[in-house]
Amino acid sequence: MSALIQHTEPAPTRLPPDWSGIGGCALPVAPGTATGLLDSHALVLTVTGPLFAEVDFIEHLCGPGTALWIRPGQAVRFGEPPDDTATIVFRRGLFGPDELPDLVPDDPSGPAARPLSLPGPEILRAAFAHLTADADGPPGPVTAALLRHQLAAVLLRLRSLDPLTDPAGHVEGRTFERFQRRLEEGYPHTRRVEDYAAELGCSVRTLTRASLALTGRTAKQVVDDRVALQARRLLAATPLSVAEVGRILGFGEPTNFGRFFHRETGLSPGQFRGGSTTAGPGGIPEQRHPAD
Incomplete structure (x- = not known):
């Protein structure tokens, strides 16, 4: 399945029930050509596979016995799933x-941000089945608490199978984690690294050193990457006009947004939305590597 963006009506996404914030389904977005923006978390499990999944314009082939964790706000598209594919959806903010x-x-x-090969997929398959069955049962506070505990066990199992590559105690890891959290809140309002450094009480050099250590990208590149990613998400999965997308991301003039998008992706917003084939394999441009 090609990664070209062919803009269609937004793909409907599966939401967890309000009473528990946790539910089950086959896929969080119906399979097909439309790209959807997730409003909740989705844990996708394949037992026999394979399943094609495109997450934020990166194609994955989920083979037998894999788990994939898709986060809220990510742009997703799926191919036809095997019959034994199962998904748990849960709302953001469920855990402190x-x-x-x-x-x-x-x-x-x-x-599990990328397909995670499981040594014993039947264990998670059973956990998914129990959780889905309980989610379909009578609603109530006891069942909601049970679902929450079951989900916590699944998430902790995924953490144990896919441990942190940078320990939480590493000073640069802690700095970058704080930077990422603030960036998620601030990217529509500012692209200045100086603003993030001031809010975090550190220097631009400290943020850049942490970003390079964790990602190989400077702090400025990390900020621009995040803004460009959100632009691609909105262009691919919403009917918003190019000018509206630019305004959401803090660009007062569509021409400024167009220049930024072209600089970051090599395409104009219209070319990206229309599915240009000039951007290399799959039509999805790579991250640029400018000198700050």
Whole structure:
């Protein structure tokens, strides 16, 4: 399945029920050509596979016995799933930042962000089946608490199978984690690294050193990457005009947004939305590597 963006009506996404914030389904977005923006977390499990999944314009082939964790706000598209594909959806904010050890579910990075091969997929398959069955049962506070505990066990199992590559105690890892969290809130309002450094009480050099250590990208590149990613998400999965997307991302003039988008992706917003084939394999441009 090609990664070209062919803009269609937004793909409907599956939302968890309000009473528990946790539910089950086959896929969070119906398979097909439309790209959807997730409003909740989605844990996708394949037992026999394979399943084609495109997450934020990166194509994955989920083979037998893999788990994939898709975060809220990500742009997703799926091929036809095997019959035994199962998904757990849960709302953001369900767990506090210190509730699960070494795991903050609402952080943009975490375990199984790419297909995670499972040594014993039948264990998670059984957990998914129990959770889905309980979610379909009578609603109530006892069932909601049960679902929450079951989900916590699944998330912690994924963390144990996909541990942190940079320990939380590493000073640059902690700095970059704080930077990422602030960036998720601030990218529509400012692209100045100086603003983030001031809010975090550190220097631009400190942020850049942490960003390079964790990602190989400067702090300025990390900020621009995040803005460009959100632009691609909105262009691919919403009917918003190019000018509206630019305004949402803090660009007062469409021409300024167009220049930024072309600089970051090599395409104009219209070319990206229309599915240009000039951007290399799959039609999805790579990150640029400018000198700051």
